[in-house]
Amino acid sequence: MSISKKNIFKQIQEIKTQAEQQTDQIKNQSDLERFKFEFLTRKSRVNQIMRSLKDLKSQDRKAAGQAANQLKNFLQKKYKQLGKQISFDKNLHIDITAPGCYYQMGHLHLTTQAIREIMKIFEKIGFYRVRYPEVEWDWYAFGALNFPEEHPARDEWETFFIDEQSVHPKLGKRILTPHTSSGQVREMQSGRLPIRMMNISKCPRRQLDVSHLLIHHQFEGLVVDKGINLKHLKGVINYFVKQYFGQARDFRIRPYDFLFTEPSFEVDVSCAACNKRGCKLCKQGWLEIGGCGMVHPKVLKNGGIDPSQYTGFAFGWGVERNKIMQEGINIKDIRLLYQNDLNFLEQF
Amino acid sequence: MNLLLSYNWIKQYTPTKLSAENFAKTLSLKGPSIEQWHYLKDQKDYSLDIEITSNRVDMASVIGIAREAAAILEKPFQYSQPVQPVKNGQGMQLMLKVPANDLCPRYQAIVLSGLTIKASPQWLQAKIKASGLKPINNIVDITNYVLLEYGQPTHVFDYDKIKGQSIIVRRAKSKERFISLENKKYQLDSKDLVIADQEQIIGLAGIKGGKKAEVDSKTKNIVIESANFNPIAIRQTSRKINLKTEASTLFERSLHPQTTQAALYRIVELVRQICAVKVSSQVLDQVQKSKLKPSYINFNPKLAQQKIGIKIPNKQIVSILTQLGFECQPKKTGNYQVKVPFFRANDVQKDYDLIEEIARIHGYDKVPSELPQGQIPTFTTPEQIVFEDKLKDLLFGLGFTETYSYSMISQAQVNLTAQAQPKPIRLLNPLNDNFEYMRPELASSLLYVLKNNQTLREQLKLFEINQVYKPKSNKKLPKEISYLALLITGASNQSLFYQTKGVIEYLFKYFKLDPLKINNNLNSYPLFNDSTSVRLGYQKKLFGRLGLINETVKEKLSLKKNIGLLEINLEKFHQITKKAKPAFKPIPKYPAIKRDFAFIVDLDQTWESVYQLIKKVSQDLFVDCFLFDSYQGSGIESDKKSIAFTVILQSKKRTLQDQEVDQISNRIIHQMKKQFQAKLRDH
Incomplete structure (x- = not known):
């Protein structure tokens, strides 16, 4: 049998391919022995090739010899590797159904999550977040917002007071501000214009029941600029409603009465459960989000802004209230949010 | 306030073919919010449940709603003034004196004679039933009927029980007693406005009638009162004696003195029609004329477009205002002189008030939604807020659960850290003992959360980031500072100490600060023991403390587990983190x-x-x-x-x-x- 260099190279390639194909099927010791027998024993094809090298023409012998040696090294290395793998698997007993390692999971409060969702939406349209005092002067919470001296909101049934008598000649008593609207005049007084404020703070009120918290958070949007009108108020509400509640939800504004906006509105968002047909979760197909309106010229004046030059709008809504109105949350008793029961907190 | 009114009755003044549901929905978008409508089978009528905002007390009646509906639905408002009663009976004397006229802008009264008390006719009963009231007798039903129709509370006295044939509207005397129709006794003082005869109080003005001159089954002659009272005085008295009535609710919201007259005439008309009585006096009328003067607004129609954002033609503006009862006179300047109808005198005073009227009747749904076009502010959320939010993420990543506790705490809770804190701010009117003080620290809140979650889990990791309230002086607002408190339970005390310390070291590493150094542990904090707690400082600035909760505190709160606790002032800590300059350091060339x-x-x-x-x-x-x-x-x-x-x-x-x-x-x-x-x- 005459042997050519070409033939030898072809054989070497074949053996390499075969060996590679077989490696995937080697699962245990006896598979490994079979591999050894086939590729590395005296009678194996590699050794046959080695032996036939001498029959080659002398000028071809060197190249073919190198290739054959490479193949042999390759096969020996493969054999060793496979041997390691098999003994590795043999010594390990992994129950793949046993649970993975435990990492303690953290939980951010639903209120924090809601505030972040809200800020994410408003930051995109240029709003910034601020925080104003919760223990506040009567003037910022009421006086500067057109509340007459004898208004029921100033009653001790509705608002928490610190002082019995006024302690500041202009600013009056210290109180716990029952709404974030107290931040409106403070923001105006900062002197920054235009304003796109988002004031998120705690607001204590003297009530505690299924739908009222002693303290809830409000987010108060305030926009003041030249040329702001009702269209823009509707534009911002529309933007928020679609992003926070979903594209399919609709909204409407209805006339309402607040002392510090004129005109004032109540905003409703369409009920996701019945799609405006009316169901037990909503009022005739709509859910109230909260109030809003065009900033009253007197409030602008109190904040040191000229109402003949600037106009604005404001809205102040409940963080927790809006959160539980999102589709699918299904929390009926709002007090759960502040009971700090871990069975509740760990769900979010 | 919410009000029930008969739909059929409203339709008598403003004819419409709308179903009750569509009527309610249409009005809700432009005027009063009508939240519900109930069908009344017996009366073949609907009872509408209407919310009246406090600025629109003029709508708190059948006529008020009908007038509003006429403008919204563009229908005629078919209303005619009742006529002035003419004396046709034997004269009966009645003296009217209003010494407290600062609290009573108008008092009108009339004497009617020859009344027989009995049931009122069916048609009248049906209407007041549809509005949620129970029929009682002819005279009570008629006053209730007019209350519903005009929104003006009135009162009827038994003429023969009024001592000295005198009605005196005055302030009560100190400790003067008043006995109500229900036989309840009240003690009044000089801030309370009363209706009295020569001897006694016969009515608590604007709130409740008195026993003294009560109409009973034998009553023959009556005095009808239709008056206007100061809203603040009424509210204060009503609150003080804790007596709220339909009358007081309306008066508190400021009725117009002009309303008294039509209501009084209407009552007389009905009483004469139903009870065949005689008019035995003139209409007595004590009024401050200045309060009846109409007001005018100089209105530039261009302002409407500016504020609403869409063009509404002048013709339409005038038509809307006219339908609402305003009178518009064009002026040479292009402006209008707008006369405000008396019933809107309270809530429409300036041009922007008129714009609201125009916009809502035109329809808010016709205003497009557009984002503001102006420049976006360069100002951004203050770093402190961003920092606190970042910390929440870091703690979340370490497996902590965030809690939110109320800002108000109890005396017991204050006592836990009292030695270490200035006296916290106390509320004048706390809801109850559990919420008496503004918390000066967060640590105790977390311990209370732990107390309520004890049986649950082996290891707990809790935190709160929130404001604490540090009093400054009696005449200043407290300083509100953000704090972080966190606690860890469920390990040996030794381990908990290092776990807790590990958190602050982790934060130091995150913010690229030089390693935390502990130099002293003289802490003297009531929650800790000195030897197992430390103050935290950075470059000689103290910003917090950490340690193991001591046995005294654990016993007080019946806490069973070991607790490691960390509390830091986040304003100070934020300032510290700002000192770190995370500049690039060359990568080392040689092995370590x-x-x-x-x-x-x-x-x-x-x-x-x-x-x-x-x-x-x-x-x-x-x-x-x-x-x-x-x-x-x-x-x-x-x-x-x-x-x-x-x-x-x-x-x-x-x-x-x-x-x-x-x-x-x-x-x-x-x-x-x-x-x-x-x-x-x-x-």
């Missing part, structure tokens, strides 16, 4: 060498001094040195402990040789022995 050591040292040997020693000995080759084991127990003398640590050395200039490293190792061993009597542990 690591050596481990284990020594037996005295039990009270501090790690800090070992660390300093290593640093000193290693000189400029020092990279890091960290403790990986500290052990006391079997195999080691009881007053000793074993510490094991790793030292990492590296040169910026060359690859370190074994020889060099060995030299330093030997020096470490030598110095440890010399300074701390440390003994190298055998391997």
Whole structure:
């Protein structure tokens, strides 16, 4: 049998391919022995090739010899590797159904999550977040917002007071501000214009029941600029409603009465459960989000802004209230949010 | 306030073919909110449940709603004024005096005679039933009927029970007694407005009638009162004696003095029609004329477009205002002189009030939604807020659960840290004892959360980031500072101390601060013991404390587990983190060498001094040195402990040789022995 260099190279390639194909099927010791027998024993094809090298023409012998040696090294290395793998698997007993390692999971409060969702939406349209005092002067919470001296909101049934008598000649008593609207005049007084404020703070009120918290958070949007009108108020509400509640939800504004906006509105968002047909979760197909309106010229004046030059709008809504109105949350008793029961907190 | 009104009745004034549902929905978008409508089978009518906002008390009646509906639905408002009653009976004397006229802008009264008390006719009963009232007798039903129709509360006295044929509207005397129709006794004072005869109080103005001149089944002659009272006075009295009536609710919202007349005429008309009585006096009328003067607004119609954002033609503006009862006179300037109808005098005073009227009747749904076009502010959320939010994420990542507790706390809770805090701010009118003070710290809130979650889980990791309220003076607002408090339970005290300390060290590392140094542990904080707690400082600025909750506190709150607690002032901590300058450091060119050591040292040997020693000995080759084991127990003398640590050395200039490293190792061993009597542990 005459042997050519070409033939030898072809054989070497074949053996390499075969060996590679077989490696995937080697699962245990006896598979490994079979591999050894086939590729590395005296009678194996590699050794046959080695032996036939001498029959080659002398000028071809060197190249073919190198290739054959490479193949042999390759096969020996493969054999060793496979041997390691098999003994590795043999010594390990992994129950793949046993649970993975435990990492303690953290939980951010639903209120924090809601505030972040809200800020994410408003930051995109240029709003910034601020925080104003919760223990506040009567003037910022009421006086500067057109509340007459004898208004029921100033009653001790509705608002928490610190002082019995006024302690500041202009600013009056210290109180716990029952709404974030107290931040409106403070923001105006900062002197920054235009304003796109988002004031998120705690607001204590003297009530505690299924739908009222002693303290809830409000987010108060305030926009003041030249040329702001009702269209823009509707534009911002529309933007928020679609992003926070979903594209399919609709909204409407209805006339309402607040002392510090004129005109004032109540905003409703369409009920996701019945799609405006009316169901037990909503009022005739709509859910109230909260109030809003065009900033009253007197409030602008109190904040040191000229109402003949600037106009604005404001809205102040409940963080927790809006959160539980999102589709699918299904929390009926709002007090759960502040009971700090871990069975509740760990769900979010 | 909410009001029930008969739909059929409204339709008598404003004819419409709309179903009750569509009527309710249409009005809700432009005027009063009508939340519900109930079908009444017996009356073949709908009862509408209407919400009246406090500025629109003029709508709190059938006529008010009908007038509003006419403008919204563009239908005629079919209303005619009742006529002035003419005296046709035998004259009966009645004196009217209003000394407290500052609290009573108008008082009208009339005497009717020859009444027989009996049931009212069916048609009248049906209407008041549809509005949620129970029929009683003819005269009560008629006054209720007119209350519903006109929104003006009135009252009827038995003429023959009024002493001295005099009605005096005055302030009550100090401790003067009033007995109501229900026989309830009230003690009044000089702030309360009353209706009296020559001897006694016969009515609590605007709130309740009195027993003294009550109409009963034998009543023949009556005095009808239709008056206007000061809203503030009514509200104060009503609140003080805790008596709220339909009348007081309306008066509190400020009725117009002009309304009294039509209501009085209407009552007389109905009483004459139903009860065949005679009019036995003129209409007595004490009025402050100045209060009846109409007001005018100079209105520039261009303003409407500016504020609403869409163009509404002048013709339409005028038509809307006219339908609402305003009278518009064009002026040469292009403006309008707008006369405000008396019933809107309270809530429409300026041009922007008119714009609201125009916009809502035109329809808010016709205004498009557009985002503001102006410049976006360059100002951005203050760093402090962003920082606090970031911290929440870091703690979340470490497996902590966030809690929110109320800002108000109880005396018991205050007492937990009282020695360490200035006296917290106390509320004048707390909801109850549990919420009396504004909390000056957050730690105790977390301990209460723990108390309520004790049975649940082995390991708890809780935190809160929130405001605390530090009083400044009696005349200033408190300082509101953001704090972080966190606690860990569910391990040995020793482990908890280091776990808690690990959190602040983690934060230091995150913010690229120099490692936390603990120099003193003189803490004296009521929640901790001095030996197991530390103050936290950075470059001599204190910003917080951490430690193990002591047994006294645990016992007080019946807390069973060991607790590690950390509390930091986030304003101070934020300022500290701003000092870190995370600049790029060149990547080392030469390899670092690591050596481990284990020594037996005295039990009270501090790690800090070992660390300093290593640093000193290693000189400029020092990279890091960290403790990986500290052990006391079997195999080691009881007053000793074993510490094991790793030292990492590296040169910026060359690859370190074994020889060099060995030299330093030997020096470490030598110095440890010399300074701390440390003994190298055998391997």
